[in-house]
Amino acid sequence: MKDNVAEEHLYLAFSHQYRDSIFPLHTSISLFLLSYCDCKLFKVFLVLTAEDVGDQCVTKNLAGDLEVHLISRCQLPVVVQSCSLPAVVVKDDKFCRAGLSVVLRHIIQKTFEADPSKKDVLELLGFKKTCLKACAEVSQWTRLCEISIPLAVERFLMASPEHCQAIPPDILLFERKLGEPVRVHNDDKIRRQKLQQQKAGAKAAVPVLPEETAEELKPGEVHEHPPSSLELSVAFSKLLAQEAPDATNREAPHIRRTKTSDLPLLDHVFAEGLYFTVADLVLLPCIHQFLVSSKKRGKNLLNLPLISNWYRRVQEVPGVKKAAGKCNMELLQLPELMSAPEEQLQHSTSVPDELGEDNEESHFIGGPRPTMTKLMENGIEAKFSPHPCPNWTLDWSSLPSAVSPGEGKMSRDRALRKQQQLNNLVAAVTKLAKPGDLIVDFCSGGGHVGIVLAYTLPSCQVVLIENKELSLIRAKDRSDELGLNNIWFIQANLDYFNGTFNIGVALHACGVATDMVIEHCLRARAAFVISPCCYGFIQNTDKFQYPRSHQFREILSYKEHMILCRFADQTAVQLPPERRLIGKQCMGLVDLDRAWAAEEHNYSVQVISMEPESCSPKNNMFVGIP
Numbered sequence: 001m002k003d004n005v006a007e008e009h010l011y012l013a014f015s016h017q018y019r020d021s022i023f024p025l026h027t028s029i030s031l032f033l034l035s036y037c038d039c040k041l042f043k044v045f046l047v048l049t050a051e052d053v054g055d056q057c058v059t060k061n062l063a064g065d066l067e068v069h070l071i072s073r074c075q076l077p078v079v080v081q082s083c084s085l086p087a088v089v090v091k092d093d094k095f096c097r098a099g100l101s102v103v104l105r106h107i108i109q110k111t112f113e114a115d116p117s118k119k120d121v122l123e124l125l126g127f128k129k130t131c132l133k134a135c136a137e138v139s140q141w142t143r144l145c146e147i148s149i150p151l152a153v154e155r156f157l158m159a160s161p162e163h164c165q166a167i168p169p170d171i172l173l174f175e176r177k178l179g180e181p182v183r184v185h186n187d188d189k190i191r192r193q194k195l196q197q198q199k200a201g202a203k204a205a206v207p208v209l210p211e212e213t214a215e216e217l218k219p220g221e222v223h224e225h226p227p228s229s230l231e232l233s234v235a236f237s238k239l240l241a242q243e244a245p246d247a248t249n250r251e252a253p254h255i256r257r258t259k260t261s262d263l264p265l266l267d268h269v270f271a272e273g274l275y276f277t278v279a280d281l282v283l284l285p286c287i288h289q290f291l292v293s294s295k296k297r298g299k300n301l302l303n304l305p306l307i308s309n310w311y312r313r314v315q316e317v318p319g320v321k322k323a324a325g326k327c328n329m330e331l332l333q334l335p336e337l338m339s340a341p342e343e344q345l346q347h348s349t350s351v352p353d354e355l356g357e358d359n360e361e362s363h364f365i366g367g368p369r370p371t372m373t374k375l376m377e378n379g380i381e382a383k384f385s386p387h388p389c390p391n392w393t394l395d396w397s398s399l400p401s402a403v404s405p406g407e408g409k410m411s412r413d414r415a416l417r418k419q420q421q422l423n424n425l426v427a428a429v430t431k432l433a434k435p436g437d438l439i440v441d442f443c444s445g446g447g448h449v450g451i452v453l454a455y456t457l458p459s460c461q462v463v464l465i466e467n468k469e470l471s472l473i474r475a476k477d478r479s480d481e482l483g484l485n486n487i488w489f490i491q492a493n494l495d496y497f498n499g500t501f502n503i504g505v506a507l508h509a510c511g512v513a514t515d516m517v518i519e520h521c522l523r524a525r526a527a528f529v530i531s532p533c534c535y536g537f538i539q540n541t542d543k544f545q546y547p548r549s550h551q552f553r554e555i556l557s558y559k560e561h562m563i564l565c566r567f568a569d570q571t572a573v574q575l576p577p578e579r580r581l582i583g584k585q586c587m588g589l590v591d592l593d594r595a596w597a598a599e600e601h602n603y604s605v606q607v608i609s610m611e612p613e614s615c616s617p618k619n620n621m622f623v624g625i626p
Contacts, residue, residue, distance in 0.1 A: 008110070010042040010103070011076060013085040015049045018157065020328045021289055022046075025150040026100045028285045028327070030086050033104055034066060036281060036323035037111040037121050044068045047076060047085060066326075079488045082463070082499025095476055098492035100146045101132040102467070104278055120319075124278040131277040135467050135493040137516060137541070145271070145282045149174060153286045157293055167303060171290060174271075174283070178306035181265035182273040268306070269313065276317050284314055291332055301334070308334045368567040368586055371560045375589060378555050382588025385606035388623075392427040394419070394456070402481045403455050405448045420615035421507060421531070422452055424608075428529040428623050429505055435459035437502040440526075442494060442517045443509045447475025453505070454479070454487040463488045465497050494520065504528040508618060511537030515544050518594065521624065522601045528624045531610070535568035535590055535618075548597035564589050571617040580617075591620050598624050 012027040021028040027046070034042070046068050073081070080087045083098035088106055097106050105125065112122040125131050136143040152168035271279040287307060294301060301308050314320055315331055324331050375381070396404055396419055405422065406415035426449075429439065437460045441450035444464035454462040464487065466472045472491050479487050490497060494516045504521040505528070506514065514532040521528040540546060540558060547553050547561045556564075568586035570579055588607065595605040603624045610619040 007091045008042050009077075009089055009091055010044045010107075011047050011080055011085050011087045011089075012044065013049055014046040014070075019289070019292065020330060021285060023154065025154055025286055025289070026086055029100065029150070029282050030103060030107075031066065032285050032323055032327050032329070033107055033278070033281050035326040036319055037107060037118070039107055039111045040066075041110050041114055042088065042107070043091075045071050048072050079463075079490065082497060083490060083492060084496040084498060094488045095472070096488070096490045096492075097469075098490060099496040100150075100282070101136070101142060102469075102491055102493070102496075104282065105132065106469075108278060124276070124281065126272060126275065126277045131272065131279055132282070137493055137495060137512065137543075141272075141279075143542075144170060144173060144177075145279050149283060149286050153290045156290060161297060168290075171287075171304070171307070174287075175304050175307050178268045178271070178310055180268070182268055183266075268310070271310065276314075280314050280317075284311075284320070285327075285329065287311055288329060288331065291334070295332065368563050368582060371556065371563050372582075372585065372589070374560070375552075375555060380551065380555070380589070380592070382585045382592060383607070384588060384609050384620075387424075387608050387611050388431065389427045390611040393423045394426060394452070399455070400482060402478045403452055417615045418448060420612060421610060422448060424610040424615070424621055425449055425505060425507055425529055425531065426452055426456065428621070429453060429503055430457065432503055432527050432529070432623075432625070433457055433460050434502075437461070438463065438500070439503045439505060440465060440497070440499075440501045440520075442504060442506040442520065443513055444472070444475065445507075446471045447478060449505055449507045450487065451475060451478055451482070451484070454484045455482060458486060461486050461488075463490060463499070463501070465490045465492060465494065467491065467493055500524050501526050504530070506530045508533035508616075510534040512539070512541055512544055515548065515594065518598055518622075518624070519543075522598060522603070525626045527626065528622060530622045530624075531616075531618065532587075532591060532594075532620060532622075533618045535565045535587060538562070538565040538590070547593045549593045549595075550600065551596055552593040561590075561593070573617060583617075587618070587620050591622065595622060595624075598622075602626065 010030070012022075012030055013024055014027060015023050017023070022031065031044075033039075034044075044066060048070060077089055077096075079094055079096045080089055080098070083096060085098070086100060086103045087096055087098040088103050089096045097103055108121055108124050112118055122129075125133075132142050132145060134142050136146050148170040152170040156168055266274065268274075270276045271283055288311070291301070291308075291311060311332070312334055315324075321331065404415070405418040406412070410418065433439065439450075439453055439457070439460050440463045441447070441453065442465050444450050444466045445468070447464050450462050450464040453460070464472065464475055466475070466489075469491050472489050476489050479489075494513065497520070501524055504517055504524070504526050506517045508531055509517050511534045514530055515538075517530055518528060520526075538546060539562070546558055546565075547556050552561065564586045567583055568590050569583065571583035571587065572580075575583070591607045595607050598605045603626050605622060605624040608621045608623060610616065610621055613619045
């Protein structure tokens with residue numbers, strides 16, 4: 001165990017306690033993970049969301065030996081007050097991690113760093129350590145686990161009996177997800193083993209617990225239902241650090257010759273596929289509460305056979321029952337259910353096809369000219385406002401090296417182009433900023449924009465928001481080198497930042513992220529300076545529908561607008577000049593739609609080309625003022 005680990009404070013919201021869970025469910029999930037990891041590295045604070053919550057109703061039935069402290073929201077550190085909980089911050093520091101997935105992944109990583117023998121804890125992050133890493137704004141799976149199911153269960157528990165007759169659609173979506181074929185790294189090998197077993201009519205080998213493992217586990221923790229399929233054998237072999245079945249046996253020649261398309265598909269064992277991950281630990285407290293409430297209301301679970309069997313299987317994982325005991329979760333013992341017929345699931349309720357990767361609107365044929373002509377016939381063309389200060393530039397040679405983007409691993413040419421991009425954004429922000437303003441650098445990456453602004457505008461406060469941890473740590477290191485004291489760092493999805501601010505800025509916010517930044521600025525009535533990027537990634541989401549503006553919606557369909565977005569990405573320098581010109585016009589039209597949508601909220605918005613235009617193929621810039 002490593003010593004001298006800096007104390008970190010974990011802040012969890014507390015609204016009320018119901019049965020064996022603390023609400024919101026994000027808090028119960030966080031406490032359950034701490035118990036499962038046996039992690040004591042964090043000083044835990046419950047942040048009261050209501051004035052009338054007393055100490056006595058919080059202190060009992062909390063996670064076993066975990067010490068918690070009660071505070072009100074006004075006692076939160078300044079950087080945390082702008083964030084949705086849960087959140088983690090190093091004591092007396094300016095670096096905050098916010099949002100369920102970010103916080104849970106951080107707990108797992110810190111647990112392993114403090115005790116590298118806990119390899120099973122690190123395995124919770126899955127293959128390539130990417131489990132729940134993609135943010136909920138772009139990953140439908142992360143959104144289902146992190147947001148949709150916890151909220152659906154909370155609403156189900158709060159609803160009166162007459163209003164909760166139907167199973168929530170998000171629960172049914174999870175049931176359907178568990179019925180989909182599994183795709184994992186190197187699954188060809190496992191699928192050939194499965195085919196060989198099917199041909200031989202043999203059952204999967206049952207993993208046997210090593211003696212030392214069996215001694216460590218508490219009674220009742222050893223899985224009570226031994227695996228009955230190859231998938232279960234593979235999954236539990238990994239959990240118990242055993243060799244997977246048939247790992248050293250070479251397949252028979254007729255098995256090796258079988259086409260991949262003819263191999264049997266793999267069945268789900270856990271939420272993400274074959275292996276137990278943090279996604280299972282997120283879903284367990286939610287599904288547990290749903291099942292307990294359903295049972296008390298006399299509901300039949302026959303429509304959820306896969307969830308019921310998943311719930312039983314998760315209990316067989318070593319450490320889960322122990323963690324549940326610490327959190328006073330009385331896990332149900334459910335009978336094994338047979339899978340419901342497909343038509344029965346379809347009749348139970350209609351479930352939107354949200355997790356489908358393919359969308360019939362996602363593939364387009366044809367060029368942008370018909371769409372551009374259609375707009376032109378209605379008097380709409382790409383138009384750019386004159387640059388307010390085309391020759392303005394920072395004196396980069398006089399700035400400390402840590403301010404310059406050249407400090408990163410960039411070629412000289414790329415660093416020069418990045419400086420030119422920054423000249424444009426910093427010039428626009430400097431023109432808008434007043435002493436005391438709070439400036440938020442959204443999608444900040446390594447902090448190229450935010451650090452320059454914090455250094456050149458010392459009378460302003462600057463907050464950097466970025467989902468990628470390593471990028472934000474690099475920005476923090478550069479800030480520390482410069483001794484900046486007017487800058488904060490938040491690792492979070494954009495949706496978890498809810499603070500007020502004066503100016504929002506983003507350099508090359510990817511796809512829909514540009515629209516998310518604009519929405520944050522509109523909500524805060526803040527000015528914005530934004531350079532969009534990755535137009536080809538724009539698509540309808542649960543929050544944003546395209547086209548954005550009333551004028552464009554009257555003329556273009558979603559599909560026609562997507563054609564503009566796809567061709568707006570064709571501005572790379574190696575493309576023919578005519579193609580690049582069409583790409584630039586498409587960029588201008590997509591951004592004109594965004595500008596007009598913002599103007600519907602009483603904003604004045606200009607779409608400007610950066611100077612020089614060669615600084616980036618994506619050289620558009622919005623300047624919006626409320």
